[in-house]
Each structure stands twice: as structure tokens, then as C-alpha cells.
Amino acid sequence: xxxxxxxxxxxxxxxPFNHSILKRAKEKGLLDIHVHHLRQWAVNDYGxxxxxxxxxxxxxxxxxxxxxxxxxxxxxxxxxxxxIYVTPDGQRxxxxxxxxxxxxxxxxxxxxxxxxxxxRIRETYVTMEISIGDYVLSGGELAAAVLVDxxxxxxxxxxxxETSALFDSFQDNLLAPPVYTRPAEWRGKKxxxxxxxxxxxxxxxxxxxxSVRRTEERRPDxxxxx
Ligand code: ADE
Numbered sequence: 321x322x323x324x325x326x327x328x329x330x331x332x333x334x335x336p337f338n339h340s341i342l343k344r345a346k347e348k349g350l351l352d353i354h355v356h357h358l359r360q361w362a363v364n365d366y367g368x369x370x371x372x373x374x375x376x377x378x379x380x381x382x383x384x385x386x387x388x389x390x391x392x393x394x395x396x397x398x399x400x401x402x403x404i405y406v407t408p409d410g411q412r413x414x415x416x417x418x419x420x421x422x423x424x425x426x427x428x429x430x431x432x433x434x435x436x437x438x439x440r441i442r443e444t445y446v447t448m449e450i451s452i453g454d455y456v457l458s459g460g461e462l463a464a465a466v467l468v469d470x471x472x473x474x475x476x477x478x479x480x481x482e483t484s485a486l487f488d489s490f491q492d493n494l495l496a497p498p499v500y501t502r503p504a505e506w507r508g509k510k511x512x513x514x515x516x517x518x519x520x521x522x523x524x525x526x527x528x529x530x531s532v533r534r535t536e537e538r539r540p541d542x543x544x545x546x
Pocket of ligand 1: 459
């Protein structure tokens with residue numbers, strides 16, 4: 321899978337894309353990430369990419385022409401399967417969306433800054449608008465990092481234990497069960513006996529029951545979701 325990211329702050333993405341699981345995905349050749357500085361497509365020698373809003377109001381807006389040129393240049397080799405704009409007014413990201421994006425071949429993510437991008441770019445090129453939650457970040461980069469991480473870890477072969485993403489919270493609309501490691505007794509607190517029983521069927525049933533209990537308690541909304 322190939323992911324291109326358009327940003328005015330590429331430095332913000334360096335660390336998340338070059339450590340841990342995403343680093344491994346790239347090293348294994350399973351994920352190719354390209355971060356592009358929007359200023360490459362600036363409209364003048366000053367490197368301008370934003371301008372005042374029509375109608376007044378504080379804050380700059382990212383101009384349409386640099387974005388259009390960038391999108392068109394980057395689409396030249398191969399058209400994108402999705403062009404995603406990360407924005408607080410997009411559809412809220414969930415596991416289902418990440419699952420479906422992980423099946424795509426190549427996507428472009430546009431990070432907004434300042435007051436966001438000119439509406440006409442959204443109408444002309446953007447195929448999906450995604451928010452990572454009901455709060456406002458200073459720019460789209462951290463949202464893009466979250467999105468890429470949630471997709472990258474789902475690509476077959478990225479996680480060591482291929483099945484482990486299947487047991488993440490939210491797969492099957494359930495939160496993950498509690499987990500324990502050694503020692504079996506720590507400061508007087510014991511690991512549930514069943515986990516030490518060595519009986520895989522019993523353990524699986526216990527984990528499922530704990531998942532359901534936790535979901536009912538913490539996120540009952542997931543149980544009536546689709
Ligand atoms: N840009 C700023 N805030 C955001 C959010 N919550 N989700 C996605 N992109 C954003």
C-alpha cells in the first residue's frame with residue numbers, strides 16, 4: 321500500500337512514521353509513505369500557500385491552486401483510490417473505516433492548517449473527509465498520523481502475530497478484554513485463575529465474556545451499532 325501525505329509541517333510526521341509498527345511496515349516493504357511539503361507547489365517565490373478569508377474573519381485559508389497542482393502532480397503516476405481531507409467536520413474515524421481503507425492500494429491524505437482548505441478543493445478532489453474526534457487540533461498532521469497508524473497496523477504481515485489485530489478493541493464492536501502478565505500475583509493482586517488453567521476453550525470464553533461485560537459497562541453504544 322502507498323500513502324501520500326500533503327502538509328505544510330512535514331517535521332510533525334517524521335517521528336510517528338519512522339518508529340515502531342509503521343517503521344516495520346515500511347522496512348518490510350508493505351507500506352510506502354511519502355510526505356510532501358505543500359510549499360513545493362506555492363503560487364509565488366515567497367512560497368505562499370495561504371491567504372485571507374473572503375467575508376472576513378480571523379485566520380488564513382489554504383489556497384486552492386497549490387493544493388490542486390499538488391494533487392494533480394501526485395495523481396500523475398497513478399490515480400488515488402481515495403483523497404482524504406482530515407478535518408474536524410469530517411465523518412468520525414472508527415475501526416470499520418480503518419479496516420476498509422487498509423484494503424485500498426494508494427491514498428492521499430491532505431492535512432489542513434490555519435482555518436482549513438478552500439471549499440472548492442473539497443468539492444473538486446476530496447473523496448472522503450475524516451475527523452479523529454470531536455475536538456480541534458492545531459492542524460491535520462496529528463490526525464493524519466493517527467489515521468495512517470490505524471491503517472498501517474492492519475496490513476497483512478505488519479504485526480508479528482498476524483491474528484492480533486483481529487482481537488483489538490472495536491473489531492466486532494467489542495472492547496478488548498483485560499490482559500495480565502507475570503508475576504501471577506503482584507502486590508497481593510492475583511491474575512484470574514482461569515487464565516492460568518491452560519484450557520484454551522475456557523480462556524477464550526472468559527475473554528469473550530469480559531469483552532462483552534466491559535463493552536456494556538463502558539461503551540454500550542457499540543452494542544447497538546451496526
Ligand atoms: N484537524 C484539526 N482537528 C482535527 C480533528 N479533530 N480531526 C481531524 N483533523 C483535524
